Amino acid sequence: MNPAFQPGAAAWPSATPAQPAPLPLTAAQKLLLPLGALLFDWLFWLEGTGLNVLVFTIFVVAAQLYLLPRHAAARRSGYFWLAVAGSLFSAAMVAVYGSGAAGLATLASLAMLLGYVNQPHLKLVLYAVLTAGANWLQAGPRVLRGLRAPRQSGAGLRRGWFYARLLLVPLAVLVGFHLLFAMANPRYDMLSYKVMAKLMDWLLLLIPDISFAHLLFFALGFLLTAGALVVVPVHYFADHESRFGEFIRRQRDRVASFGVRRPDFSAKNFRTLDLRKEFLAAGAVFGLVNLLLLVVNAIDINWLWFGFVPKANFDLAQFVHEGTYVLIFSILLAMGIVLWFFRRNLNFYQPGLPWLRWGATVWVLQNAVLAISVGLRNYYYIWHSGIAYKRIGVCFFLVLVFFGLATVLLKIWQRRSAYSLIRLNSLAVYAVLLALAAGNWEPWIAGYNLQRRFPSLDIGFLLDMPGRVLPVLQARRAVIAEARQLNVEDENGNVTSIDNAAALARLDMAIRDWQAHHAARPDWQSLTWAAYQTAEALPPHE
Incomplete structure (x- = not known):
């Protein structure tokens, strides 16, 4: 458990409007918080992105590894170490290229890292990022509340005055001897004068730089550092994720695999379709769309796959843009329909399950062929007109489409839940983001x-x-x-x-x-x- 975890701490969002109690900080956190705020100000004030991102990322990762107890659950989480590696890698890419994709990957990786530190049992990347955001919204204000002086401060003031007197005596002695040496030794006097002049020049340079905007920036750095180093337990998203499973189980109350209950139409005297009727509906959908998609794929294969040469005055950009967007929407819609029919007990309808699985598999494979056609359209555009950012984005999006279609096949044949597909595809999105960060595009x-x-x-x-x-x-x-x-x-x-x-x-x-x-x-x-x-x-x- 992280040292900042306290039993009975409020989860997010809070159930009561009462102000949260200040957080007790460990000695390491009391040292690292001001150090991190000063480091953030020194690295980023009036600066762009570059080596500063790498230095601050190393500071956050090292501080988290130091603050985590040796037997903390996060140290045994593969997702946590993935976020650690992703943070360092993407920050290094910022130092190498300074690209926006690398900066976005660093921000996402650090958010994942802090989310998995907060709730080590999380698996969904999105929930880890949301957990980190909720932690950041609470950590800074609660740390600031803890900075207030305690009401019973008499003993503390006496102790402070005691140590102040101990410090004032050596300082007074030091000043006295300095004056004596300055009067007795001209060279010492000249050297001390130069040192004081340099100090005054530094102060004169520093004072104009301390503006209201700079103070706000320093406050932002303190809040960001507090959100990165101080953990406020956020159980909301972890509790929500705990309801989901990797595989679909037979449900008697007609509960979907992602926790969505089927609407009750009993008030309208509407009787829910039984499994046989639902199977017939699914079979009809898969059969008809397979025939329709077969025609579309046959046209694309005959037209695009072999020897495609655009005619004179052919608007290749319009051809690629409209066709690509429509086909991408068609692929996503197909994946949604498969998820809908295989969301619950139809996975266990033995009389028709083999036919349903093969029909859905053929449809998924035909959508893969459709995705290849989209890739060819994109390729022809690049070959005849050059590369643009959107063309690169389409390439990586098609990689995610093929991965998503593969996970849909896992759902069909292994009865995986929608939660499992979202978990796997969110990791794929994160991998693509790291790949984009690694490119000097x-x-x-x-x-x-x-x-x-x-x-x-x-x-x-x-x-x-x-x-x-x-x-x-x-x-x-x-x-x-x-x-x-x-x-x-x-x-x-x-x-x-x-x-x-x-x-x-x-x-x-x-x-x-x-x-x-x-x-x-x-x-x-x-x-x-x-x-x-x-x-x-x-x-x-x-």
């Missing part, structure tokens, strides 16, 4: 798009990317100079064309602006490895 996009075979180049899109893409653009100036059509987008979203000289001038201006910004911010806190490599690769600023 912008230079890869620019390197692919800067090919002479493309009829047009969206130079405005490339110049709007982070600075780490500039070495790629600089290395391929010849491609920009020879491009047949260069497009930019204005503030109103209108796409216009510019000539090659104007595009190269914009590139030179972007390089100068980035170098000036990089030179003006020499602090290491927001430095990244990609920024260092960019500065080394770009030509010297003139």
Whole structure:
């Protein structure tokens, strides 16, 4: 158990409106809280994201490992160690690339870590994140309530005055000897003067920096540190998850596998379908949609899979966008229908269960074929028009679709519950988020798009990317100079064309602006490895 856990502490949300009691802190927490707040302020005030994210993440992870007792349940949780590894990995990717995906992965990983520390028996990633959020909302205010001086403070004041007198005497002696040495030794006097001058200069620099905004930022850092180091037991989501099981069991009261009770239509004299009628309905649905999907897949295989070449003036973007969104919605709807029919006792209807399982399996496999067609549409768009952020997103989304279809097959053949599918797919989403954090996507996009075979180049899109893409653009100036059509987008979203000289001038201006910004911010806190490599690769600023 974490040292901050107290028996009888209020769960979240609280059942009474009374103010929560202040939290008793351990000696380690009393030391780490101000240290973490000062560290947060030093790392992030007026800084971007870079090495500071890695340093603060290491501090949070190390503090949690130190605060956790040796026999704490969290240390035996695989989800906890997954969150630890994910936090350090994603924070390292922030220090390497400084990308938004890596920052989001770090935030999600730390939230998971704190959620599993709070409730080690949690498995759902979403519930762990919500538990961490609920803990953060309570930890800071309750720690601040504990900072109030106790009402019976007479003995404490006397003890404080006793130690103050012990400290004042050595200080007075030190000042006296300092004055004597300064009068007797000119060199000592000059050295002490220089030290005091440096101290005063530092104070003069510090005082203007202490603004109201800075104080608010420091308070935010203290609250974030309190939420990361102090545990307020939040049982709400753990109690809710404890109702679910990995597998479906036969239910006599018609309770769904995810805790949703079937509506009662007895007031309308409506009799609920028995298993045989429900089986006939499911069989009819699977049979009809399999035939319909077979026709759609046959058309796509004949049209897209072999030798697809878009005709002249063919709107490939419209073809990909509309077709992709519709097909993705169709796949999600198919997965929902399978979950609906296999949600409860139909899994145990032996007379028709084999037919139902095979019919649903064929439908799932046909949806996998449909997902392949979506991937081919995306591939043709990339091949003929280049890569964009959405195209990468579609690729990773299709990976999740294939994983989700595989878990649907597990549900069909192993009677897994919807809770089991959500648990597995949430872990897959987290794995995809870490994969996105590991990619240096912008230079890869620019390197692919800067090919002479493309009829047009969206130079405005490339110049709007982070600075780490500039070495790629600089290395391929010849491609920009020879491009047949260069497009930019204005503030109103209108796409216009510019000539090659104007595009190269914009590139030179972007390089100068980035170098000036990089030179003006020499602090290491927001430095990244990609920024260092960019500065080394770009030509010297003139």
